[in-house]
Amino acid sequence: MTYCLAIALDEGLVFCSDSRTNAGPDRVSTYSKMHRFCVPHDRSLVILTAGNLATSQAVIAQLQRDIEEDNDFNIFKARYVSDVADYLGELSLAEQAKYAKKGGPNAGFSPSASFILGGQIKGQQPELYMVYPEGNHITASDLYPYLQIGETKYGKPILDRIIRPHTPVETAMRCALVSIDSTMRSNATVGPPLECLFYEKDSLQPYNRYIMLEENHPYLARLRQSWDDNIRMAFDNLPPLSDVFAAAE
Amino acid sequence: MTYCLAIALDEGLVFCSDSRTNAGPDRVSTYSKMHRFCVPHDRSLVILTAGNLATSQAVIAQLQRDIEEDNDFNIFKARYVSDVADYLGELSLAEQAKYAKKGGPNAGFSPSASFILGGQIKGQQPELYMVYPEGNHITASDLYPYLQIGETKYGKPILDRIIRPHTPVETAMRCALVSIDSTMRSNATVGPPLECLFYEKDSLQPYNRYIMLEENHPYLARLRQSWDDNIRMAFDNLPPLSDVFAAAE
Numbered sequence: 001m002t003y004c005l006a007i008a009l010d011e012g013l014v015f016c017s018d019s020r021t022n023a024g025p026d027r028v029s030t031y032s033k034m035h036r037f038c039v040p041h042d043r044s045l046v047i048l049t050a051g052n053l054a055t056s057q058a059v060i061a062q063l064q065r066d067i068e069e070d071n072d073f074n075i076f077k078a079r080y081v082s083d084v085a086d087y088l089g090e091l092s093l094a095e096q097a098k099y100a101k102k103g104g105p106n107a108g109f110s111p112s113a114s115f116i117l118g119g120q121i122k123g124q125q126p127e128l129y130m131v132y133p134e135g136n137h138i139t140a141s142d143l144y145p146y147l148q149i150g151e152t153k154y155g156k157p158i159l160d161r162i163i164r165p166h167t168p169v170e171t172a173m174r175c176a177l178v179s180i181d182s183t184m185r186s187n188a189t190v191g192p193p194l195e196c197l198f199y200e201k202d203s204l205q206p207y208n209r210y211i212m213l214e215e216n217h218p219y220l221a222r223l224r225q226s227w228d229d230n231i232r233m234a235f236d237n238l239p240p241l242s243d244v245f246a247a248a249e
Numbered sequence: 250m251t252y253c254l255a256i257a258l259d260e261g262l263v264f265c266s267d268s269r270t271n272a273g274p275d276r277v278s279t280y281s282k283m284h285r286f287c288v289p290h291d292r293s294l295v296i297l298t299a300g301n302l303a304t305s306q307a308v309i310a311q312l313q314r315d316i317e318e319d320n321d322f323n324i325f326k327a328r329y330v331s332d333v334a335d336y337l338g339e340l341s342l343a344e345q346a347k348y349a350k351k352g353g354p355n356a357g358f359s360p361s362a363s364f365i366l367g368g369q370i371k372g373q374q375p376e377l378y379m380v381y382p383e384g385n386h387i388t389a390s391d392l393y394p395y396l397q398i399g400e401t402k403y404g405k406p407i408l409d410r411i412i413r414p415h416t417p418v419e420t421a422m423r424c425a426l427v428s429i430d431s432t433m434r435s436n437a438t439v440g441p442p443l444e445c446l447f448y449e450k451d452s453l454q455p456y457n458r459y460i461m462l463e464e465n466h467p468y469l470a471r472l473r474q475s476w477d478d479n480i481r482m483a484f485d486n487l488p489p490l491s492d493v494f495a496a497a498e
Contacts (some may be wrong), residue, residue: 157431158330164335174490182406211493219493226487232408234479241423244460244468 001189002150003180004033004048006116007172008128008140010165012141012200012208013118016176018184021053033059034195037067037075038206043121044199045075045084046207050150051113054099059091059113081127085117089135089174090114095131119199126201153235154186155179167197173209174223183222187228192220250437251399252429253282253297255365256421257377261449261457262367264295265425267433269440270302273498283444284309286316286324287455292370293322293448294333295456300362300382303348308340308362330376331386336368337419338384345382363398368448375450375462403435404428418447423472424487430473441469 004017017033031053037045047063049056066074078084092113099111113135120126129148131137140147145165148156155178162175173196184190198209215218253266266282282305284296296312298305315323327333335412341362348360361382371373379396380386391395394414397405404427411424422445447458462469 054380111482153435154406156435157403158480158484160434161477162484170490174487175484177490178484185409186402187404209494211490213493219488219490222488227483228410230483230486231407231480234476234483235407235411235424236428237476237479238423239468239471240427241419241460241468244462245458 001187002033003148003152003155003183003187003190004050004113004116004150005146005148005152005155005159005176005179006046006048006118006128006140007159007163007176008118008126008145008165009165009167009169009172010201011169012174012198012203013046013126013128014169014176014196014198015048015116015118016173016180016194016196017048018180018190019193019195020071020189022189023053028189028191030191032191032195034197036197036206037063037119039076040206041122041204044204044206045077045081045117045119045121046197046199047088048112048116048149050115052096052111055092055095055111055113056115058095059088059115062091063088078121080124081117081119081129082119085129085131085137088115088117089131092131092133093135104205116147116149120201120204122204126199151183151187151190155183158182169209173198173211177213177220177223178227181220181227191215192217194220228233250436251282252297252397252401252404252432252436252439253299253365254395254397254401254404254408254425254428255295255297255367255377255389256408256412256416256425257367257375257394257414258416258418258421259450260418261452262295262369262375262377263418263425263445263447264297264365265419265422265429265443265445266297266445267429267439268442269438271438272302277438277440279440279442281444283446285446285455286312286368288325289455290371292325292368293453293455294330294366294368294370295446295448296337297365297398298362299364301360302347304341304344304360304362305364307344308337308364311340325374327370329373330368330370330378331367334380334386337364337366338380338386340379341382342384365396365398368413369450369453369471373455375448400432400436400439404432407431417457418458422447422460425473426462426469426472427476428477430469441463441466443469445496 007014115131118128200208364380367377449457
């Protein structure tokens with residue numbers, strides 16, 4: 001499993017991902033799921049991946065090969081981010097189709113993968129897309145401007161409470177890390193290092209802020225302990241249920 | 250969907266459930282998912298249900314019919330709570346088997362259901378079981394003594410942080426309500442009224458505390474607002490990420 005998310009702020013885009021992959025509990029590895037494609041002053045794009053690692057690696061490899069071979073359509077020539085999203089969906093579907101035979105040694109196996117694609121091409125606004133395993137894609141909502149792939153549920157409530165388009169960059173990056181950290185606590189197949197990147201609108205550079213937090217990074221330990229303490233305090237300060245019992249008696 | 254949970258405390262058992270059912274977004278109804286079976290001074294049992302409503306209603310109806318017809322095995326005669334859990338699993342499997350034909354009008358339809366069963370029979374300790382759709386069952390963990398059925402992920406992190414065997418009853422009941430309320434926020438198919446019941450160890454009575462919170466109950470509104478405010482404060486008080494950026498520069 002994996003958990004990745006991206007946030008579309010008024011100031012730019014935030015991308016955050018874990019790095020754990022597993023093919024069964026005894027085949028746990030570490031792979032970055034954040035892939036950057038940049039032509040400075042022209043375009044800056046980031047792709048996050050979840051799902052079958054063979055599928056997502058094949059898709060990313062093809063995107064890179066298209067650039068090296070200077071193919072008619074490639075991520076460095078595309079006119080719109082949405083064209084890249086379409087192409088990503090096509091590549092993903094084609095790759096899945098190779099392995100999606102039913103039954104036999106493939107029974108119970110799924111080659112499906114999901115992607116988040118975001119960034120900016122010169123002359124356009126920054127954009128964010130989620131590409132489904134089925135190949136189609138959606139953008140983030142205006143009011144709750146984030147997208148998630150992988151193990152999304154544990155880390156969703158905090159995003160709904162905190163993330164809005166005008167949320168400051170530092171707050172949004174911190175919220176993304178809390179969202180992933182909460183998920184790590186509940187699902188052992190999501191794990192560090194965590195990567196978090198901020199792309200500033202109209203900068204057309206690879207990124208403006210980037211951090212990688214390894215398991216033993218002191219900030220990650222402080223964040224975790226502080227969140228645990230603060231949540232307990234938040235809980236202890238809720239109105240006591242004894243009020244309801246007293247009223248009923 | 251549904252969300253129900255139960256907690257095994259040193260002092261007794263807590264059960265909590267929502268009341269929304271849906272068969273598609275235009276077939277939303279309200280049904281209690283908490284079923285009580287009590288012979289005062291002899292036994293007190295509670296069953297929570299999730300999954301296909303037809304299956305769970307048929308199972309509960311059969312348990313009641315067994316009592317009315319004074320069948321050889323019934324919930325009022327069972328020697329151990331685990332025997333009831335076994336029987337519940339058998340009834341559930343038999344009911345599902347009637348409708349589990351593949352393809353045709355049943356394609357995409359699942360008759361599966363899950364149950365939480367808990368309570369105490371005279372001379373035994375209080376016990377808690379989760380009965381899977383496959384008919385087998387597990388008990389709660391000693392360290393994290395809760396069980397969940399239905400839409401379980403959104404509401405799990407707060408249980409992991411707060412619930413331990415020695416947690417006071419009022420805290421555990423409040424935590425169960427927060428867990429369900431967080432789930433309602435993220436999944437529209439979980440909804441009020443919420444029911445929360447406490448069974449005190451060795452009381453052998455139907456319950457020692459019971460509340461039902463309707464949508465517009467003032468406590469539910471206060472709990473929700475207070476939790477939202479407190480979580481934001483918990484988040485605002487986290488160590489700022491700018492520390493990390495400063496250290497990197």
